[in-house]
Amino acid sequence: MRVPVPLKILGFTVATTAFYTLVGQLVPQKEVHPPKDTTLEKEMASGELVKAGKEIMEGKGLCSPCHTIGKSGALPFPDLDGIGARAATRRPGLSAVDYLAQSLYDPNVYIVPGFNPGMPVINEPPIGLTDQEVLAVMAYLQSLGGQVTVTTESKVWPLASGSGAAPPAGRD
Amino acid sequence: MKGRLNAKIAIASAVVVTLALAATVGIVRFVLSTEYRAPERSDQTEQTPRVQAQQDEAAAKAKADREKPYIEESYRRFPVVGSRLAVWVLAQLHLLFAAFVLAVPLFALIIEFIGWLNGDKRYDELAHEFTKLLSVSLSLTATFGAFLLFMLVLLYPKFMNYLMHVFSPTFAPYVLLFFFEAFFLYTYYYGWGKFSPVTHLLLGLGLNIVGTAIMLIANSWLTFMTTPAGISESGAVISTWAAVRNYTWMPINIHRFIANVAFGGSVAAAYAAFKFLVAKTDEERAHYDWMGYIGNFVAICAFLPLPFAGYWLASEIYAYSQTLGITMMGGAFSWLFIIQAVLIGNLFLGANYYLWLGMGRVQASERFQGYIKFLLILIALCFAVWATPRSIIATVSETRAMGGGAHPQLGYLGVMSAKNTAVNILILTTFVSFLLYRRSGRTPTVAWAKLGNALQVAISLLAGSIVLFLGIYGYFVEASVRIGLSIPQVGSVLFAMIAVTAIDVLMYRNAKSLGETHWGRIHPVSQYVLIFLAVTFTWLMGLMGYVRSGLRQHWHVYGVVRDTSVDAFTPTLGYATRVVSVTVLLFFLLIGFVFWLASLSDHKKEQA
Numbered sequence: 001m002r003v004p005v006p007l008k009i010l011g012f013t014v015a016t017t018a019f020y021t022l023v024g025q026l027v028p029q030k031e032v033h034p035p036k037d038t039t040l041e042k043e044m045a046s047g048e049l050v051k052a053g054k055e056i057m058e059g060k061g062l063c064s065p066c067h068t069i070g071k072s073g074a075l076p077f078p079d080l081d082g083i084g085a086r087a088a089t090r091r092p093g094l095s096a097v098d099y100l101a102q103s104l105y106d107p108n109v110y111i112v113p114g115f116n117p118g119m120p121v122i123n124e125p126p127i128g129l130t131d132q133e134v135l136a137v138m139a140y141l142q143s144l145g146g147q148v149t150v151t152t153e154s155k156v157w158p159l160a161s162g163s164g165a166a167p168p169a170g171r172d
Numbered sequence: 173m174k175g176r177l178n179a180k181i182a183i184a185s186a187v188v189v190t191l192a193l194a195a196t197v198g199i200v201r202f203v204l205s206t207e208y209r210a211p212e213r214s215d216q217t218e219q220t221p222r223v224q225a226q227q228d229e230a231a232a233k234a235k236a237d238r239e240k241p242y243i244e245e246s247y248r249r250f251p252v253v254g255s256r257l258a259v260w261v262l263a264q265l266h267l268l269f270a271a272f273v274l275a276v277p278l279f280a281l282i283i284e285f286i287g288w289l290n291g292d293k294r295y296d297e298l299a300h301e302f303t304k305l306l307s308v309s310l311s312l313t314a315t316f317g318a319f320l321l322f323m324l325v326l327l328y329p330k331f332m333n334y335l336m337h338v339f340s341p342t343f344a345p346y347v348l349l350f351f352f353e354a355f356f357l358y359t360y361y362y363g364w365g366k367f368s369p370v371t372h373l374l375l376g377l378g379l380n381i382v383g384t385a386i387m388l389i390a391n392s393w394l395t396f397m398t399t400p401a402g403i404s405e406s407g408a409v410i411s412t413w414a415a416v417r418n419y420t421w422m423p424i425n426i427h428r429f430i431a432n433v434a435f436g437g438s439v440a441a442a443y444a445a446f447k448f449l450v451a452k453t454d455e456e457r458a459h460y461d462w463m464g465y466i467g468n469f470v471a472i473c474a475f476l477p478l479p480f481a482g483y484w485l486a487s488e489i490y491a492y493s494q495t496l497g498i499t500m501m502g503g504a505f506s507w508l509f510i511i512q513a514v515l516i517g518n519l520f521l522g523a524n525y526y527l528w529l530g531m532g533r534v535q536a537s538e539r540f541q542g543y544i545k546f547l548l549i550l551i552a553l554c555f556a557v558w559a560t561p562r563s564i565i566a567t568v569s570e571t572r573a574m575g576g577g578a579h580p581q582l583g584y585l586g587v588m589s590a591k592n593t594a595v596n597i598l599i600l601t602t603f604v605s606f607l608l609y610r611r612s613g614r615t616p617t618v619a620w621a622k623l624g625n626a627l628q629v630a631i632s633l634l635a636g637s638i639v640l641f642l643g644i645y646g647y648f649v650e651a652s653v654r655i656g657l658s659i660p661q662v663g664s665v666l667f668a669m670i671a672v673t674a675i676d677v678l679m680y681r682n683a684k685s686l687g688e689t690h691w692g693r694i695h696p697v698s699q700y701v702l703i704f705l706a707v708t709f710t711w712l713m714g715l716m717g718y719v720r721s722g723l724r725q726h727w728h729v730y731g732v733v734r735d736t737s738v739d740a741f742t743p744t745l746g747y748a749t750r751v752v753s754v755t756v757l758l759f760f761l762l763i764g765f766v767f768w769l770a771s772l773s774d775h776k777k778e779q780a
C-alpha cells in the first residue's frame with residue numbers, strides 16, 4: 001500500500017517533535033517555586049541562626065548559583081570558603097561584620113580583585129531579603145571559618161562608621 | 173288520618189330544609205369569611221412577623237448592594253488547563269505566525285528586486301509564490317493576536333492594567349500600523365503585475381518597514397517585562413520612551429529580526445518540499461527544488477549570525493542583572509541550553525546534509541565529495557562538545573566517585589570556553605560546505621586563482637586557529653577576562669566569512685562551467701531534510717520563547733510586579749517541552765491549511 005505524501009509528512013513531523021519532547025524528558029526535572037519568607041524568632045541560638053542562613057542562601061537569597069564553597073580554579077564569582085575569617089582583613093577599617101554587611105547591602109563598593117561587579121543589592125527586589133534574613137545569612141558566612149557574633153538583635157546597617165556610603169577605594 | 177300525617181311530614185321537611193339551608197348558608201359564610209386573601213388584594217396591609225422579616229432582608233440587601241466596594245481582581249482562572257497554559261499556547265502561535273508574516277515579505281522583496289535587476293522572470297514568479305502564503309497567514313496572525321489580548325485582559329487584569337499604565341501611548345500607533353500592514357500586504361499581493369515594477373517594489377518596501385515597526389513596538393512590551401526601565405521604585409512610569417528602550421529591547425529586535433528570516437525561510441522551504449514531493453512533472457519538481465533551495469539558503473544565511481545576536485542578548489541580560497543571567501545560564505534554565513544545543517546541532521547537521529545532497533544535482537561536483545567526510549567528523553565533534561553538560565546526571569555513588577557533579581574529563585567540555593569554540597567552528601564548517609556547493613560544476617578562469625585559493629584556505633585556517641587558541645586560553649584566565657574572549661572568537665569567524673566570500677565572488681566571476689545544474693534531480697530525502705529543518709527551527713523558537721519569558725520566574729515584570737497567581741512557579745523542562753511540542757504541532761497543522769489554500773489557486777490555474 002502506498003502511503004500518501006501528506007500523511008508521510010505528518011508522520012515525519014510528529015516523529016521529529018516526539019524526539020525533541022523525549023530529549024526534554026531526559027534532562028533533570030525540577031519545579032522552582034517562589035521563595036518563602038523566613039521568620040526568625042527573637043531568642044535564637046547561633047546554631048539555629050546559622051542553619052536558617054544556610055537555607056536562605058540556598059533558597060530565597062539565590063546565592064548558591066553564583067558562589068561556591070570550597071572550590072578553586074577559574075571561578076566566575078568568589079568562593080566563600082573561609083570568608084568568616086577573611087572578612088575581617090578584606091578592607092582596612094572595616095570589621096568582619098561591617099564588611100559582610102556592606103557586601104550584602106551595597107555590594108559594588110568593593111569588588112574582589114579578578115572578578116567583575118554583578119552582585120545584586122540583597123534587600124531589594126528581585127531578591128528582597130528582610131533585615132532579619134540578612135542577619136541569618138551573615139551568621140552563616142561568619143561560620144565559614146570564623147566566629148558567629150551576629151544575633152537576631154544585631155543592628156548592622158547602615159554602618160556605624162558611615163563607610164557604607166564611601167566611594168570605592170579601588171579594586172585592591 | 174293519612175292526610176294529617178302527610179301534612180306533619182311536610183311541615184317537618186320544611187323545617188329540616190330550612191335548617192339545612194340556614195346551616196349551608198352559615199357554613200358558606202364561614203368559609204368565605206376565612207378565605208386567604210393576598211396582601212395586594214387586601215384593603216389593609218396586615219403586619220405579621222414574617223412580612224417584617226422579609227422587608228428587613230430586602231432593605232439590608234439593597235443597602236449592601238449600594239455599599240458594595242469595587243475590588244480589582246488580580247487573576248481569573250481559565251477552565252481545565254489553567255490561565256498560564258492557555259496564554260502560553262496562544263502567545264506562541266501568534267508569535268510563530270507573526271514571525272512568518274514578517275519574514276516572508278522581506279525575502280520576497282529581495283528576490284523580486286534581484287529579478288528586476290537581472291530581468292529573470294523566474295525570480296519574480298518565485299517571489300510571487302512566496303507571497304501567496306501571506307494573506308491567510310496575516311489573518312491567522314491577527315486572529316491569534318486578538319485572542320491573546322482578550323485572554324490577557326480577562327485572565328491577568330491587574331497586570332495588564334499596569335502594562336497599560338506604562339505603555340498606553342504605544343497602543344494607538346500599533347493599531348494604526350496594523351492597518352497600514354494590511355493595506356501594503358494586500359496591495360503588494362493583489363497588485364502583482366498590475367503596477368510598474370518600481371511602484372510594486374516600493375509597496376513591498378512599505379510592507380517591510382511597517383511590519384518591522386510593529387515588531388519593534390511589541391518587542392518593547394515584552395522586553396520591559398524582563399528588564400524594566402523608565403519607572404520609579406514603586407513602578408510608576410517616569411518615561412515611556414525609556415521603558416521602550418530598555419536593556420534588552422534592541423538585542424531582541426536584532427535577534428528576532430534575524431531569527432524571523434531564518435524561520436520564514438525554513439517554512440517557505442518546507443512548503444517547496446511538500447510541493448516537490450507531490451509534483452507530477454519534472455518541470456514542477458525542478459521549480460520546487462529551486463524554490464526549496466532558495467528558501468533554505470535564506471534560512472541558513474540568517475541562521476549563521478544568529479548565535480552572535482544571541483550572545484549580545486545574553487550579555488545585555490547579564491549587564492542588567494547578574495541574578496537574571498545566572499538564573500538563565502547556571503540556575504533553573506541551565507539544562508534548557510543542553511536541549512538547545514541538540515536542536516542547533518541538528519540544524520547544522522541538516523543544513524550541511526542538504527547542501528551535500530544538493531551537490532548531486534550539479535555535474536562535475538564529485539571532485540568535492542571527498543571533503544564531506546572530514547566536514548562531517550568536524551560537525552559531529554563540535555556537536556558533541558556543545559551538547560556536553562557541565563554537570564552530569566549521576567547517582568550519589570557516581571557523584572562521589574567523580575568528586576562532584578562534573579565529570580573529571582568531560583566536565584571541561586561543558587564550560588563556555590569549549591562551547592563558544594564548538595559553535596564558532598560549526599559556523600565555519602557550514603560556511604565551507606556552502607562554499608564547496610557554490611563551486612560545484614564551475615572552475616575559475618582568473619590568472620590568480622591559485623593564489624586566491626591559498627588565501628581563502630589561509631584565512632579559514634587562521635580563523636579556526638584563533639577560535640581554538642582563545643577557547644583553550646579561556647581555561648587559564650580569570651572570569652573577567654574569559655567573558656571578553658568570545659568577542660575576538662566571533663570577530664575572527666565573521667571576518668573569515670566576509671573575506672573568503674569576497675575573494676570567491678571575484679575569483680568565480682566569468683568562471684568556466686563544467687556541467688549543468690539539473691534542478692529537480694535530487695534525492696527525495698533532501699525534501700524531508702527541509703521539513704526537518706523547518707520543524708526544528710519552529711521547535712527552537714518555541715523553546716527560546718519559553719526561556720525568554722520563563723526567566724522572570726515568579727515576576728510578571730521582573731522585580732516590579734510579582735506573580736501571585738497559582739501559576740507563579742517555574743514548571744519542569746519536561747512539562748515545558750511538551751507544551752512546546754503541542755504548540756509546534758498545532759502550528760504545522762495550521763500552516764498545512766495555509767499551504768493547502770495556497771495550492772488551491774494552482775488548481776484553478778491548471779483548470780483554466
